[in-house]
Amino acid sequence: MLDNIIDQVSSLIRLNEEEKTYFASKLQVRQFLRKEFVLREGQVCRYAYFVNAGCLRYFYNVEGVENTGQFFFENAWYTDYESYLLEKPSKQNIETLEKSELVLLSKQDLWQLYEDIPQFEKFGRIMAENAFLGLRARNEMLTNQTAEERYLQLMRERPKVMERIPQHYIASYLGIKPPSLSRIRKRILNSK
16 A cells, blocks of 8 residues: 555665655555545645545636646645645645545654655655746746647646546646637647
């Protein structure tokens, strides 16, 4: 049950068997149904989430419209970093799009790991760097590409999204309305 997360962390930092066992003792495993909220806007995010199985989506609710920020699949980490670090109410919603198994790591336990196993500081730095790079790539995509270019890039780089995510969430992620996505898909199909 914890093999995936231990393997993933061990691919980034060196841990001996005792450290792996100690790390595992800090983790909680929770099952979520499809379309279940992991975090709602206004709640404080108390955990970093590792997707052991299933899929997460985070989104913002802007005047009743859901704006999808990202999707996370197996072996990915996600947390609302601002809420998690500053212990302030989240502006995000995190929900499962499939029946999911998540491994949770609290901020308190992460900081204890930093204290007790110095290599975890490196792990935290790598996670922060990856979060920054992901946000920068998303920002550049939304700023510098047309909707069709964004869709084609998504098809190339993230086939899991195309296979497992409903079209209306893909449209939201791309920053367009579902009818626009349908027109783009039709145009791409007709050009082949």
